[in-house]
Amino acid sequence: MDIIFYHPSFNSDYWINALRKAMPQVHVRAWTAGDNAPADYALVWHPPVEMLKGRKLKGVFALGAGVDAILGQLSTNPGMLADDIPLFRLEDTGMGSQMQEYAVSQVLHWFRRFDDYQALKLQSRWQQLEEYEHTDFTVGILGAGVLGSKVAESLLPWGFPVRCWSRSRKSLPGIQSFAGPEELGDFLQGTRVLINLLPNTPETVGLINQSLLNQLAEHSYVMNLARGVHVVEADLLAALESGKVKGAMLDVFSHEPLPADNPLWAHPRVAMTPHIAAFTRPTEAIEFISHTISKLERGETVSGRVDRVRGY
Numbered sequence: 221m222d223i224i225f226y227h228p229s230f231n232s233d234y235w236i237n238a239l240r241k242a243m244p245q246v247h248v249r250a251w252t253a254g255d256n257a258p259a260d261y262a263l264v265w266h267p268p269v270e271m272l273k274g275r276k277l278k279g280v281f282a283l284g285a286g287v288d289a290i291l292g293q294l295s296t297n298p299g300m301l302a303d304d305i306p307l308f309r310l311e312d313t314g315m316g317s318q319m320q321e322y323a324v325s326q327v328l329h330w331f332r333r334f335d336d337y338q339a340l341k342l343q344s345r346w347q348q349l350e351e352y353e354h355t356d357f358t359v360g361i362l363g364a365g366v367l368g369s370k371v372a373e374s375l376l377p378w379g380f381p382v383r384c385w386s387r388s389r390k391s392l393p394g395i396q397s398f399a400g401p402e403e404l405g406d407f408l409q410g411t412r413v414l415i416n417l418l419p420n421t422p423e424t425v426g427l428i429n430q431s432l433l434n435q436l437a438e439h440s441y442v443m444n445l446a447r448g449v450h451v452v453e454a455d456l457l458a459a460l461e462s463g464k465v466k467g468a469m470l471d472v473f474s475h476e477p478l479p480a481d482n483p484l485w486a487h488p489r490v491a492m493t494p495h496i497a498a499f500t501r502p503t504e505a506i507e508f509i510s511h512t513i514s515k516l517e518r519g520e521t522v523s524g525r526v527d528r529v530r531g532y
């Protein structure tokens with residue numbers, strides 16, 4: 221069996237060696253331009269069109285959780301990957317615990333008013349503020365898939381009411397589940413901290429806009445861990461200005477790296493990280509890929525297959 225590998229920024233040698241160790245019976249090679257030799261599977265991130273075009277592959281693995289980039293490539297290059305070649309993505313592979321750490325630390329930061337205390341500190345003011353109540357700190361998670369449901373579970377032990385919104389209803393112990401566009405309004409009503417973990421699809425682009433933000437609780441907080449295009453930046457800035465939204469923590473942006481003149485950089489109530497909420501971890505990712513390939517080869521059912529029409 222042959223596997224070709226392409227990632228624009230990962231250390232290919234490291235990955236190839238680790239893949240060979242995990243699958244000693246497989247020939248793994250880094251794909252380079254002009255390599256038209258046959259392969260069974262391709263492991264990719266932002267692949268050149270010619271890497272996949274015309275190949276008869278048994279499967280393609282995206283080396284991340286989100287497949288918006290490769291689906292975007294397929295929509296502009298329809299011949300890049302035949303419709304019957306399955307596309308897979310990474311499910312969790314260590315990203316769940318990273319998202320949990322990110323979300324829990326930031327929710328606690330806001331809940332214990334560290335943002336307010338930092339602002340007071342900058343004015344050299346010694347002042348004790350009123351405590352917030354857990355009951356006033358409902359956390360609502362947009363997207364209750366692999367990562368959203370892990371984040372939801374991690375917030376429960378801290379005593380916050382937790383709810384999620386997804387395409388279909390979920391049964392997650394202790395978490396209130398809302399489903400579909402018709403229940404979005406109820407989900408938003410009373411949500412104090414909004415965490416976004418939706419995939420980027422035509423249905424979810426621009427979802428976090430003025431209308432949605434207006435339905436949140438007063439002095440709410442927004443955390444975007446999914447994709448920048450979910451948030452209408454001008455609407456978020458306006459909601460911060462009006463006080464409707466008290467703070468935002470953003471990991472992802474419509475344009476990355478965030479341009480130097482973007483007003484989010486200087487906003488005192490916006491914190492940000494450079495798309496690091498969850499990294500692809502080689503050991504876990506390779507375990508998932510090798511396990512999935514073994515099952516595919518045995519003709520067994522696997523998870524992680526992308527529904528190309530649905531967009532995630």
Ligand SMILES: NC(=O)c1ccc[n+]([C@@H]2O[C@H](COP(=O)([O-])OP(=O)(O)OC[C@H]3O[C@@H](n4cnc5c(N)ncnc54)[C@H](O)[C@@H]3O)[C@@H](O)[C@H]2O)c1
Pocket residue numbers: 285286287311312315362363364365366367368385386387388400401417418419420421423424445446447471472495496497498499532
């Ligand atoms: N910032 C980062 O470092 C980073 C890292 C990994 C993943 N991500 C992002 O996180 C996203 C989520 O990952 P995942 O593995 O949990 O995905 P997933 O496919 O397991 O979950 C997606 C969830 O969104 C819901 N959903 C999709 N479309 C919907 C719609 N129109 N209405 C309501 N609900 C809808 C689904 O029902 C599901 O609950 C990825 O697509 C990726 O963009 C970001």
Ligand SMILES: O=C(O)[C@H](O)CO
Pocket residue numbers: 283284285286287498500
């Ligand atoms: O989708 C993912 O896995 C991360 O956001 C990396 O882009």
